[in-house]
Amino acid sequence: MGSDNITIFVGSVQFKTTRSLLKAIDGTLLSDLDETCNQYDKEENVYNFDRDPELFRHILNSYRIKEVHIPRTVCPFVYKKELQFWKIPIQLIAPCCWQYLYESESNLEDLKIVVNEDNNYKTNWNAKNYIFPETNLVPVTEKKQEKEKSSSNEGKDGNMSKVWMFLEEPGSSTAAKIWYYFYIFVVLVSVVLYLIWLDPSFRVPRYLSTLSEDSADVLRLNSSAYNYLKTSLYNEKIMMAGGTDPHPVMFILDVFSFVFFTFELFLSICVCPNKKEYFYDLYNLIKIIVCISMTVTLGLEINKDILKEDLSVARFMIFCRALTSLRLLLIFRLRKIFNSLHIMLVALKHSLKELMLLLFTFLVLVVIYACLIFSAEIESDMFPNTQLTMWWAVITMTTVGYGDFYPVSTFGYIGGVVCAINGIIVLALPIAAIAGVFSNLFSRNSEFQSHKKASEEEKQILAATK
Structure with missing residues (x-):
C-alpha cells in the first residue's frame, strides 16, 4: 500500500x-x-x-x-x-473543554455520594447498579448464588431484620412510620423538660430523697437565711437544684424518656446487622452518650445529699446534665424523612477540608492579631496578657463585639479595624465553598429523587399491565 x-x-x-x-x-x-x-x-x-x-x-x-x-x-x-x-x-x-468534561465528572461524583447516602438505597432498590450499569455486570451463576445466599440469610435473621427495619426505616411500613413520629415526639418532650427543669414554677419541695439533719434545705429556712445563702455562698440556681425537686409529672416524664431512649438503644444494638458500623455512626454515639448522662443525672437527682458531701460529684452531675442537652440532636432522626436535611448533613461531612481550612486560617489570624494588639496596648491596662487579646481577636473577627475588652490607643484602633475587616473576608471565603458543596449535592439529590420516582412509577405501570 x-x-x-x-x-x-x-x-x-x-x-x-x-x-x-x-x-x-x-x-x-x-x-x-x-x-x-x-x-x-x-x-x-x-x-x-x-x-x-x-x-x-x-x-x-x-x-x-x-x-x-x-x-x-x-x-x-x-x-x-x-x-x-x-x-x-x-x-x-483543549482548555476550553475542561470545564465541560471535569464539571460533568464532578457532578457524577456528587451523584454517587447522594446515591450511597440515600436512605432507601439499600432496602428499596439497588440504585447504584441502576444508575451505574457497569457495576451490574455480574455472571448469571454468581447472581444465582448471591440470591440463594441472601434467601438463606433472610430465613435465619428474618425476625431481627424486620425489627431493624421497623426501628430505622420509616418507609418500610405504616407501623414503622408511626413509631418514627412517636420517637420524634418523645425527643421534643424530653427537650422541653430539659429547658424547664430549673424553672421555679416547676419545682416543689424535695420528695425524691430523705433529708439529713444538717442538709441546707432552702424550703425549711427562713427568708433571711435563704437570701444569705443565695447571695453569699450559692447562687439561686444551685440553691434551687439542691433544695427542691422537679414536679412529679416532670420527673415521671423524664424517667419515661430515659427508659424509652435506653430501651430503643439496647434493642437497636441487638438487632443491628452490622455492629461495627453502628458504633461508628455519630448519631448512634450521641444516643449512647445521652443515655449514660441521663442515667447519672437521674441517679444523683434521687440522692442529692451526695452532692453536698463531695463538690466534685456535684460538678460531675452538672457536666452530665449538660451532656443530656445532646438529646436535642436526636431530632436529626428526621433526616430519614426530610431528605433535604440529610443532604445538609452530607454536605457538612464532605466539606471537612473547607472547614479545616477555615479553622486553621482563623486560628492563625487570631494569634497574629492577639500579638499585635498586645504590643499596641502595652502601655494600657486593658489587656494584661495575650490570652485576653486572643479572646478579643476571636470576638472582633466574628464581628460579635462584646465590648468587655477594647483597644484605647491609636495603633490599637487601626489594628481593631483591620482585624474586623480581615475576619469578614476570612470567614466568607470558605463558607462560600461549603455552600457550593451543598448546592451541588442538593441539585444532584433533586435529580436523583426525580429519576427514582420516575423509575418506580414505570415499574408500577409495567406491573399493572402484566
Missing part, C-alpha cells in the same frame, strides 16, 4: 483521509493502521470500525488541529470512552 490515501468505514459511513494526517498524533489507533489490523478488509482495501460515525467526525478533526474539542451535543463520558478507544491521549483536550 504505497498510496497515502486511506478509506475508513465507521458504522457504514465512509471517510477518506491520508496516512500522513493520521500520523499527526503518534501512538493512536489510527496512526498505526496497516494491513495486519483486524479491521482491514483486503478485498475492498478499506478499514471497518463499528463505532459512531458522528463522533468519528470529531475524532478525525482532532488530527487536523492536533487538539481535542468535545462537542456540546455529546455526553462527555461517551466522548471520553471514544478517545480511549482510538487511543488519543486525554492531554490533548
Whole structure:
C-alpha cells in the first residue's frame, strides 16, 4: 500500500483521509493502521470500525488541529470512552473543554455520594447498579448464588431484620412510620423538660430523697437565711437544684424518656446487622452518650445529699446534665424523612477540608492579631496578657463585639479595624465553598429523587399491565 490515501468505514459511513494526517498524533489507533489490523478488509482495501460515525467526525478533526474539542451535543463520558478507544491521549483536550468534561465528572461524583447516602438505597432498590450499569455486570451463576445466599440469610435473621427495619426505616411500613413520629415526639418532650427543669414554677419541695439533719434545705429556712445563702455562698440556681425537686409529672416524664431512649438503644444494638458500623455512626454515639448522662443525672437527682458531701460529684452531675442537652440532636432522626436535611448533613461531612481550612486560617489570624494588639496596648491596662487579646481577636473577627475588652490607643484602633475587616473576608471565603458543596449535592439529590420516582412509577405501570 504505497498510496497515502486511506478509506475508513465507521458504522457504514465512509471517510477518506491520508496516512500522513493520521500520523499527526503518534501512538493512536489510527496512526498505526496497516494491513495486519483486524479491521482491514483486503478485498475492498478499506478499514471497518463499528463505532459512531458522528463522533468519528470529531475524532478525525482532532488530527487536523492536533487538539481535542468535545462537542456540546455529546455526553462527555461517551466522548471520553471514544478517545480511549482510538487511543488519543486525554492531554490533548483543549482548555476550553475542561470545564465541560471535569464539571460533568464532578457532578457524577456528587451523584454517587447522594446515591450511597440515600436512605432507601439499600432496602428499596439497588440504585447504584441502576444508575451505574457497569457495576451490574455480574455472571448469571454468581447472581444465582448471591440470591440463594441472601434467601438463606433472610430465613435465619428474618425476625431481627424486620425489627431493624421497623426501628430505622420509616418507609418500610405504616407501623414503622408511626413509631418514627412517636420517637420524634418523645425527643421534643424530653427537650422541653430539659429547658424547664430549673424553672421555679416547676419545682416543689424535695420528695425524691430523705433529708439529713444538717442538709441546707432552702424550703425549711427562713427568708433571711435563704437570701444569705443565695447571695453569699450559692447562687439561686444551685440553691434551687439542691433544695427542691422537679414536679412529679416532670420527673415521671423524664424517667419515661430515659427508659424509652435506653430501651430503643439496647434493642437497636441487638438487632443491628452490622455492629461495627453502628458504633461508628455519630448519631448512634450521641444516643449512647445521652443515655449514660441521663442515667447519672437521674441517679444523683434521687440522692442529692451526695452532692453536698463531695463538690466534685456535684460538678460531675452538672457536666452530665449538660451532656443530656445532646438529646436535642436526636431530632436529626428526621433526616430519614426530610431528605433535604440529610443532604445538609452530607454536605457538612464532605466539606471537612473547607472547614479545616477555615479553622486553621482563623486560628492563625487570631494569634497574629492577639500579638499585635498586645504590643499596641502595652502601655494600657486593658489587656494584661495575650490570652485576653486572643479572646478579643476571636470576638472582633466574628464581628460579635462584646465590648468587655477594647483597644484605647491609636495603633490599637487601626489594628481593631483591620482585624474586623480581615475576619469578614476570612470567614466568607470558605463558607462560600461549603455552600457550593451543598448546592451541588442538593441539585444532584433533586435529580436523583426525580429519576427514582420516575423509575418506580414505570415499574408500577409495567406491573399493572402484566
